[in-house]
Amino acid sequence: MVDLDDNVMIFLYEYGSRQVKNSSERYWNEYNITMRTPDGADHKITGTMYCGDDRVNIDDAYIDEVLTALKGEGNVMFRIENADRTVESYLIEVATSNFAELYNVQTGQ
Numbered sequence: 001m002v003d004l005d006d007n008v009m010i011f012l013y014e015y016g017s018r019q020v021k022n023s024s025e026r027y028w029n030e031y032n033i034t035m036r037t038p039d040g041a042d043h044k045i046t047g048t049m050y051c052g053d054d055r056v057n058i059d060d061a062y063i064d065e066v067l068t069a070l071k072g073e074g075n076v077m078f079r080i081e082n083a084d085r086t087v088e089s090y091l092i093e094v095a096t097s098n099f100a101e102l103y104n105v106q107t108g109q
Contacts, residue, residue: 001055004106008058008066010047010080012090022049030083031056035066038074047080056080071100 001009012020022029029049033056034042045062049055058066069076075095082088103109 002067002070002103006063006067008063009055010058010078010092011055012080019054020049021054022051024051026051028053032081032083033058034079035069036077036079037069038072038076043069046083067103070094070096071103072096 001011003009014020028051031047031049033045033047035045036042043062043065045065046059047056048059050057073096075093078090078092078094080090080092
């Protein structure tokens with residue numbers, strides 16, 4: 001999900017339909033993410049699921065990199081791994097298809 005403030009978030013699901021949430025009121029979860037672009041390049045990025053949240057927020061330093069990849073052509077793969085519990089990982093494939101066109105319409109670019 002990308003909002004109009006250029007925040008990039010990823011919702012995680014386990015077992016097909018169970019949404020992953022951070023139920024802690026004190027701690028946030030950090031994620032190590034490998035983004036593979038259609039040219040086969042791996043990009044190391046990070047994300048955070050804040051207290052009580054239900055999405056991994058891509059950290060600010062990597063937002064432009066992710067948006068650039070999504071505006072390109074082909075599929076972008078994300079391997080998302082909980083930094084504290086490396087046995088917890090997710091693999092997501094995003095078909096970029098018309099992302100750039102829709103993004104430009106929504107943001108007025």
